[in-house]
Amino acid sequence: MDIKTVCIGLLTFGEASGYEIKKLFEDGTFNGVFDASFGSIYPALTRLAQDGLVVCREEEQSGRPDKKVYSITPAGRAHFIAELSRGIQPEKARSEFLISMIFAHLLPTDIALRYVGQTLEDYRAALARLHIAQEDPATRAMPNLQFAIGLGLAKLTAAIDYMENNKHLVAAASDAACAQVGE
Amino acid sequence: MDIKTVCIGLLTFGEASGYEIKKLFEDGTFNGVFDASFGSIYPALTRLAQDGLVVCREEEQSGRPDKKVYSITPAGRAHFIAELSRGIQPEKARSEFLISMIFAHLLPTDIALRYVGQTLEDYRAALARLHIAQEDPATRAMPNLQFAIGLGLAKLTAAIDYMENNKHLVAAASDAACAQVGE
DNA sequence: ACTGGCATGTAATTTGTTACATGATTGT
DNA sequence: ACAATCATGTAACAAATTACATGCCAGT
Numbered sequence: 220m221d222i223k224t225v226c227i228g229l230l231t232f233g234e235a236s237g238y239e240i241k242k243l244f245e246d247g248t249f250n251g252v253f254d255a256s257f258g259s260i261y262p263a264l265t266r267l268a269q270d271g272l273v274v275c276r277e278e279e280q281s282g283r284p285d286k287k288v289y290s291i292t293p294a295g296r297a298h299f300i301a302e303l304s305r306g307i308q309p310e311k312a313r314s315e316f317l318i319s320m321i322f323a324h325l326l327p328t329d330i331a332l333r334y335v336g337q338t339l340e341d342y343r344a345a346l347a348r349l350h351i352a353q354e355d356p357a358t359r360a361m362p363n364l365q366f367a368i369g370l371g372l373a374k375l376t377a378a379i380d381y382m383e384n385n386k387h388l389v390a391a392a393s394d395a396a397c398a399q400v401g402e
Numbered sequence: 403m404d405i406k407t408v409c410i411g412l413l414t415f416g417e418a419s420g421y422e423i424k425k426l427f428e429d430g431t432f433n434g435v436f437d438a439s440f441g442s443i444y445p446a447l448t449r450l451a452q453d454g455l456v457v458c459r460e461e462e463q464s465g466r467p468d469k470k471v472y473s474i475t476p477a478g479r480a481h482f483i484a485e486l487s488r489g490i491q492p493e494k495a496r497s498e499f500l501i502s503m504i505f506a507h508l509l510p511t512d513i514a515l516r517y518v519g520q521t522l523e524d525y526r527a528a529l530a531r532l533h534i535a536q537e538d539p540a541t542r543a544m545p546n547l548q549f550a551i552g553l554g555l556a557k558l559t560a561a562i563d564y565m566e567n568n569k570h571l572v573a574a575a576s577d578a579a580c581a582q583v584g585e
Numbered sequence: 586a587c588t589g590g591c592a593t594g595t596a597a598t599t600t601g602t603t604a605c606a607t608g609a610t611t612g613t
Numbered sequence: 614a615c616a617a618t619c620a621t622g623t624a625a626c627a628a629a630t631t632a633c634a635t636g637c638c639a640g641t
Contacts, residue, residue: 284594315491326487380556
């Protein structure tokens with residue numbers, strides 16, 4: 220699933236500009252699910268407009284570039300549903316944090332523990348964002364969105380809980396490595 | 403963090419060929435943490451050897467191409483630790499499953515539920531692999547590996563539990579959409 | 586004065602996947 | 614016969630990031 224498809228999907232919820240789509244990736248329900256930079260969002264929208272899957276309306280603004288507000292077309296909606304129906308691929312995560320933990324015995328204790336702390340903060344921030352999304356009235360009306368947000372919440376809660384109760388294991392690993400060096 | 407770095411990291415655990423590294427990504431502790439294809443692993447190892455971070459020993463085999471077994475050099479080990487110490491970036495997942503759930507109200511119920519079932523299977527398989535890794539004697543001796551595996555286990559368990567108890571929400575969403583079409 | 590938010594876009598580069606190419610052995 | 618496992622490697626291609634380029638406005 221590429222960025223083009225996800226952009227169309229977002230537009231099923233209503234019109235948006237490239238800039239706003241980026242914000243949705245950062246703050247909303249999509250946090251932790253998908254992310255993309257401007258360098259891929261803008262070309263994606265241009266391409267979608269060329270293909271007639273979205274239409275663009277330019278909003279004049281003073282002092283700034285015109286805001287290009289995109290809306291989905293019937294063809295775009297059909298295309299998106301067809302894409303979604305084609306099946307899903309197992310998710311491939313790529314976690315620098317987990318890699319660091321797997322090799323934490325090679326790292327100084329303070330660095331390894333800092334990574335744990337940093338990840339805990341990230342997870343807590345994501346948890347807060349999801350809670351806000353969960354209480355949005357628009358979300359409450361959609362059981363599938365509740366499901367998606369609830370799943371994120373469940374994973375994050377379990378991860379935070381586990382990390383808080385087991386971070387001593389990371390310190391133990393580094394200590395053992397230091398002891399080895401001292402031998 | 404790119405593939406080269408992860409390959410070096412794996413070699414800190416002992417020598418391995420490109421083929422074996424791929425297996426480690428699929429079956430071991432790295433499942434769900436990192437993945438790469440042969441098309442990136444082989445060039446990565448070649449490059450690492452050119453840079454003197456690994457050395458290659460060719461094992462003759464009958465009928466097959468020679469097996470190229472790579473080992474890490476002191477320079478490689480230092481390089482890896484330096485890379486790991488440079489800090490981590492927040493993990494960016496990209497889940498087709500979660501995207502499908504966010505838009506499940508646009509999908510036929512059977513497809514949406516199939517995706518849930520498929521993901522449940524994937525998660526259960528990953529859980530089983532992690533359990534096996536957890537019981538490996540080599541793992542037991544490394545608290546940090548216990549931590550990494552335990553975290554994966556905690557997330558997966560929570561996710562499976564949540565999905566089993568809430569998949570009715572996905573059906574509800576599709577039903578609501580069908581009702582709308584029927585109006 | 587400077588940072589950050591708003592707002593778009595392009596080009597160079599990186600990164601990685603897919604498909605192709607080869608080929609023996611073992612199990613069904 | 615056919616698929617799977619072992620075993621490596623290259624080339625074409627796709628995808629996305631980073632950096633660059635522009636410029637105003639509001640807050641500190």
